[in-house]
Amino acid sequence: MDLITVEEIIAAAERVADTAVRTPLLPCHWADPDRPLWLKPENLQPIGAFKVRGAANAMARIPEDVRPRGVVAYSSGNHAQAVAYVAKRFGVPATIVVEENTPAMKIEATREHGAEVVIVPITEREVVAERLAAERGATLIPPFDHPDVIAGQGTAGLEIAADLPSVELVLVPVSGGGLASGVATAIKARCPGARVFGVEPELAGDAAASLAAGQQVHWPATDRTRTIADGLRAEPSELTFAHLRKLLDGIVTVSEDEIRSTVALLAHRARLVAEPSGAVATAAYLHRAADLPRGRTVAVVSGGNLQPADLANLLG
C-alpha cells in the first residue's frame, strides 16, 4: 500500500495556508523541566480543530470544473464543520450527512456555514453520503481515509518540525488515524531522531490493541463510544493503519479521569479550551511518563469543541 510522502505534505502546506491558522508551539513552564513540553494548539483553528487542514487540502485538490457540483461529508463532529467551513470559503456547495441523534447544537454549527444537513439513521450515514455524491457528481471528502486528507493533517507535523527541529517526542491523538499518520510522516522525514507516539482513551484503545497484535483488531462501536472523548471513537482504515504501523513508535492509552482532569489543567495552565479528545496527548504526557521516551516533547491539542456547560463541569 502506498503511504503518503513528506513531499505531499509540503504541497498541502501551500494549499491550506489561506485557510488554516499557522499555530505556534506554546512552551509550558509548569511542565517537568527534564521533559520540556510544548503544546500545538490545533483547537485554535477555525471551527476549533485540526480537521480544517485535511478538508482544505482535499478541497483544493478537486479540479476547479468539478467543484461547483459540490462536496459531501458524513460526520457528526469536527470533520463535518471543517468541510462546511472550507466549502463556504471556496464557494462550493456542501452537504453533510449526520446521524439522527446528533446534538442539535452540532447541526446548527454546520448549518451556520451554509451547508445542507441530511439526517439519517447511523447505519445509513456512509451509504447515503455515497449515494448523494454519485447522484450529484459531488466529491466525497472522507474524515480520514484519503491521502489528501492525511497530507493536509500532516501540515501540523511540518510546522512542529520547523518550529522545534530538536523535538524528541511528539504525542498525537489517534482515532481514525488521519492526524497521526500525517504528523508522523512529517516528523519522521524532518526530525528522523524524534519519536512519535499515538494516544488513545483506554475505552477506545483499538489502535493500541491493533499495534500490539501486529494487525488490525476491531472493537465493536458500542465499546468505542464509551469514552467521553467523542472525537476518538472511530477506528483506523486500512490506509491509516498501514501508516501507524510503519511510523508510530508506540501508542499509550489514558483513563477517563485523566482526560477530564487534563481538560481542566489545559484551561487553567495553558488558557486553552480543549475538548476531551483534544486533551489526551497532554494527559499522556502528564500520566504516562514511565511509558514514554524522555526529552523535548510536543503534545498536539487537536480540538476544542465542547459545550460551555460541559467545560464548566470539568473545571469544577
Next chain:
Amino acid sequence: MDLITVEEIIAAAERVADTAVRTPLLPCHWADPDRPLWLKPENLQPIGAFKVRGAANAMARIPEDVRPRGVVAYSSGNHAQAVAYVAKRFGVPATIVVEENTPAMKIEATREHGAEVVIVPITEREVVAERLAAERGATLIPPFDHPDVIAGQGTAGLEIAADLPSVELVLVPVSGGGLASGVATAIKARCPGARVFGVEPELAGDAAASLAAGQQVHWPATDRTRTIADGLRAEPSELTFAHLRKLLDGIVTVSEDEIRSTVALLAHRARLVAEPSGAVATAAYLHRAADLPRGRTVAVVSGGNLQPADLANLLG
C-alpha cells in the same frame, strides 16, 4: 516628552523573540462579515499575558554586568509573574513586592518562578520596591511607565501589522497604558490608515475621561477597583498618557455584564480562556459597533489568568 519610536519596537522584537510566543491572528468566522474580526491571543504567552514582552525587553536592556544584582517589580498581577518568569530564564534574581491582600494563588504562582516575594501594605508597595532596588543595586522594572516596557509590549502591534497589513481597526485594552502605547506606535507606523481604539471598563474609565477632557483626569483607586477586570485598575502615567493622547483615535468603555459574557463567548467560540481584563477589546467589538469604525478589526486578548472556579461561574 519623548515618545517611543517604531525603531525601538523593532529592536525589542529581536530581544523578546526567545521569550515571548509569536502569537498568530485567529480569524473569527462567527463575527459580523462586514467587520471581519481577528483575535490576537496574548493570553497564550508564558504566564498568560502580554506582560512577558515588556519584561523581556526591559531585562535584555539591563547591562550584563548589572543583571546579577537582580530585578525588582511591584505588582500583584501579571506583571509580577512576567518579571519573575523572565528573570528565571535570564538567571537573574527577582524580588516581587506585593500588597498584603494579594490572593495566595498569585503569590504561589510568582514563587513558582523562583522569585522572592515581599508582602507589604498596599500604600508601601512602590516605596518598598524602590528602597529594595536602591539597597541592592537591583533594577526596578515598572509595569508600564518605562520606554523599554512600552517598546516590548509594542512588539504585539508589530506582529499584527505583519500578519494583517490591511488591518483597519485595532482594539486594545487600556489600564496603565503600556500595551496601548506600544501597539499604537507600531500600528500607526506600519499601517498608517488603521485606527487604534483603547478599551476600558466603564467602572475604570479614567483614560476615556482623560482623553475626553484633553488632560489627565484622576479617578480614586477605590473607584477603579470596582471592575471585575482586575488587570485594568491602574491609570496611565505621564509617559503613557502622552502616547495615548497622540496616538489613539478614541477610547470606548464596556460594562461589567458585557465583559462577563465575552469571557464566556471567547471560551465557547474562540476556545480561549481570557480573564475579564483580556476580554474587554472583544467586548467592545461585540457591543460598541456604533462607536467604532467599520472594517477589518483586530481585538487584542491581553491575558488569561483567572481561577478555574471563576471561569466556571462565567460560563454559567
